[in-house]
Amino acid sequence: MPATTVSLPFDPAGIVFDRRRALARQLYQALRQRMLDGRLGTGTRLPASRVLADALDVSRNTVTRAYDQLYAEGFIVSRVGDGTYVSDLRHLSTGLSTGLSPGISPSLSTDRHSRTDDAHSESGITEALKRLSTQALALPPRTPSRAFRVGVPAFDLFPFKVWSALQADFWRHPDPALLGYGDPAGDPELRELIAAYLRGSRGLLCTADQILITQGAQEAINLCAQLLVPEGGAVAVENPGYRAAAQAFAANGANVLGVPVDKEGLCVERLSTLDPCRAVYVTPAHQYPTGVTLSLPRRLALLDWAERNGGWVIEDDYDGEYRYSGAPLAPLAALDRQQRVVYIGTFGKIAFPALRLGYLVLPPRLVAPFVQRRALAVRHSEVGTQQVMARFIAEGHFQRHIRRMRRTALCRRNVLKAGWPTDIPGLATMPAVVAGLHVKVDVESPALEQALIESAGAAGVEINPLSGYWTGPVETAEDRPAGLVLGFAAVPESAIAEATMRLRKAWRTWRVPEAQA
């Protein structure tokens, strides 16, 4: 036990480490146990990692890892500019399961048994099951689109008449050979067309054999989590970044390490300071959510890292079709000479998210294992959507629609920029938007971020806080700049103009509280 006496929200004497085993895991388990049995109650502020490390005589890294795991699982929450707190565990249940005893979440009701032999525990719910919790899920809302929802394209422009006719055509007399069990890698025609599209529009020299059709980008990310990162292995993600990716890695047992992002994108040099990573997940074309483009030197450094370390680079090109000015940089997959890059594309940002159609471009040696894993997970994708998308591309509708979507997004971006308030103290001007469907605007403090978002919400305008995209616990606000993230493509220009008007009005009358300013 350490000599220093500090004020902790729980009795550290009960935490005894077996120094031969992984300390972070033991600390994680000890803290989780205390949260579950109430010794660490809802809303309790956790000590800073430095303080707890001193108190327990372990490294700060050990504490950070334990906190990260608890955070990924939803046991603790971070409050911007404040600290880390025990979550309200009673709300871990989604409320979907009406038969569940009130206040008992699936993870809670079984975690009592975590010290008993799993195989004989009364409930028999596994660790994998326990690992999941609602709070760890960053799913977007399911209400009709409004300004400035993030991640949603202008699907009001999608040519549904064409799509409807193609669907009707396909289903009227489908080829019987297509109705039995299909290719787990996806419809061969669609794969050919995607490969041709990527070669032409992205300079990505790939063949149809390398394409694996997925149920959107999320399935692609999940497959990478299952196949490229071993249980307990480390994966680096951008921080701030796409939380549903980090969560998929965590749900599959990976140790998720956040790497900072600066004006050139992911700070690749930081990879060497981390635990050896098996993979890095990046959004190089238009970093999610900051909008930064990964610079060429960083791209080369990242590929170099992968080659030297035998690591994998997972390149999520989620909105790569939207580029408004400047020559787009080649995707990492196009620069990759050692076949260490897995490329993820999606139709969700060009068509609409509910289509659930995406794809992976895999290095040849990864094709067979990915296809096999997918076959065991889902066999293959539904035939109609794939065939109809293949015809949609083959008949030229897809390329036409991309051009239209790009023009539209550009117009909507311009309306947002024109209407953006310029006289709010602490709120930056709108940056130049060269790509993508959303923009991040800097704000001088977390308090201002929160205040602006609340005020916008009260005026009926949806804005995401940059603080919602961080991985791992927040200990000091200084490390984490504040900002607003706005999707500008989802609704028509008139709605954008009206929303900016409401924002100007709401924020003009609003004043930063003295204490926070």
Added chain:
Amino acid sequence: MPATTVSLPFDPAGIVFDRRRALARQLYQALRQRMLDGRLGTGTRLPASRVLADALDVSRNTVTRAYDQLYAEGFIVSRVGDGTYVSDLRHLSTGLSTGLSPGISPSLSTDRHSRTDDAHSESGITEALKRLSTQALALPPRTPSRAFRVGVPAFDLFPFKVWSALQADFWRHPDPALLGYGDPAGDPELRELIAAYLRGSRGLLCTADQILITQGAQEAINLCAQLLVPEGGAVAVENPGYRAAAQAFAANGANVLGVPVDKEGLCVERLSTLDPCRAVYVTPAHQYPTGVTLSLPRRLALLDWAERNGGWVIEDDYDGEYRYSGAPLAPLAALDRQQRVVYIGTFGKIAFPALRLGYLVLPPRLVAPFVQRRALAVRHSEVGTQQVMARFIAEGHFQRHIRRMRRTALCRRNVLKAGWPTDIPGLATMPAVVAGLHVKVDVESPALEQALIESAGAAGVEINPLSGYWTGPVETAEDRPAGLVLGFAAVPESAIAEATMRLRKAWRTWRVPEAQA
């Protein structure tokens, strides 16, 4: 080292066990290593488990487990009535990945590193990835249907005109609220309709909240494998049984234990003789592939096992709509009072497999973890297929189509029965078929099974050997009855009559070789 001297196809002296660690795993690794480096060459016959156990001074159970793992991964194959052999590892690659060096499969090219630190291995391919191999995959062929393909319904009868019109209707003016990100549990309307259908037609008292829409039964099985069986935990499956289920469990790290099936279905009493299982996967309505219905005493015994052991029963009701005579037994899920049964249904056997639409009925406390896992895996299912199926059900097409499919399958079954040869020595008569889409006919020996199937194949008739459905290595043929498995629903009566005629002709002229008879 053991005192007995036996003739082994490899030098057992090199296999040194660390007795503190799991022996089966070490043996598996040692054998795999020898197969990869060529010391155990293609086609080498492995010693019987008893012999190897004696030679290595380990239990027979240790050897069986190691063999099971090698078998699940495709490293070894069983030949009916013969023995267990090292696979032709050069064929482990699917051939999909054209860029792969010839003869080097993904698992092989990386397995060299299995002794080095995973995080630093040159290739960086993980254990999870290595675990997969093409030979472990039991995927059906992708050619047009013919007699007597198993697992395919009469999709020539599906009302595609109706389906086409519903698709066209839905897509012409889709509700924008349905086009963004949807409910990971599935379309609420479809879930309501499925719950109502199950209450009415199966006596399964469930609510829409308990329904989780999946991409066919395979995704449902895979989710169960991920959430109900911990890594290294045991799951019992029917033997013979549905291999794609066993493979999904194995791919997710479970220890798959085959349990015999007799005239009453799964031998439930055998569960107590196995390692403690976390879950049992069963096809009670119409056992796959033997066609046996799980008797009521066995059903109750299975539920009792689940309650006493805190285990899960995974009930795959893959062709439950097809029942031709007798009152159907209540599904296990309807008898379950302790909420330990997970029910799997699919539209693939009523509509067509390429639809990839199935569902889980979950005990309330499992709903949230399953939904969350699915959200991270794929977010949700494509909206159109779900909405169109909901309308298809709501407008009565589904129930009408079930009745039509049932009548048709019955007719086709009758034609098969009428045309089945009755004068082949060693081939049993066609049993009464009370349910399902396929039938198993007994054959007196594995040699006859193989001969009949080859002869049928030469006559253009597809028949599956019962030996293709066993889990684990075959050591003695006596344990494993031979048989033919025939799907009778896939093609029209005329094609069935013609196929039986060809069979009668082919088998009449054919004689069992003296040596095998």
